[in-house]
Amino acid sequence: MFVASSYPFLDVFWTMLIFFLWVIWIWFLIIILTDVFRRRDVGGGKKAVWCIFIIFLPFLGALSYLIANGQGMSERRLQEAQQARSQMDDYVRSAAGSGGAAGEIEKAKQLLDSGAIDAQEYAALKAKALAGGTA
Numbered sequence: 630m631f632v633a634s635s636y637p638f639l640d641v642f643w644t645m646l647i648f649f650l651w652v653i654w655i656w657f658l659i660i661i662l663t664d665v666f667r668r669r670d671v672g673g674g675k676k677a678v679w680c681i682f683i684i685f686l687p688f689l690g691a692l693s694y695l696i697a698n699g700q701g702m703s704e705r706r707l708q709e710a711q712q713a714r715s716q717m718d719d720y721v722r723s724a725a726g727s728g729g730a731a732g733e734i735e736k737a738k739q740l741l742d743s744g745a746i747d748a749q750e751y752a753a754l755k756a757k758a759l760a761g762g763t764a
Contacts, residue, residue, distance in 0.1 A: 658687065661694050664702050667709075733758035 665679045683690035695702075737754035740746045746754070 658691060661691055730758040
């Protein structure tokens with residue numbers, strides 16, 4: 630009647646270990662197959678061969694792919710991360726805009742200080758910024 634006595638602790642530990650290794654293996658294959666499909670330096674034929682090799686001989690295929698393309702995998706992942714960061718930075722800059730009225734007044738003050746505009750033009754730009762006009 631006692632279920633715990635029929636499945637000892639070491640068996641539970643071994644089952645958990647096998648399960649987690651299986652999950653890691655699946656994730657490992659997903660990373661490799663994702664890299665195969667994202668590559669732009671190889672054609673469809675080579676991608677198909679790698680996929681067949683990885684699917685039908687998974688251990689040999691995965692290890693040989695890592696040996697042949699391990700450095701390239703890390704470089705491609707780094708490049709993708711840098712590209713994503715650059716896109717995010719550009720988006721944040723475009724969403725932040727020029728700083729609103731305070732930014733426009735600051736730019737007008739810099740123009741006044743440099744002598745590009747006089748006090749009357751500065752006052753007009755300041756009034757325009759405070760009124761909300763951007764034209």
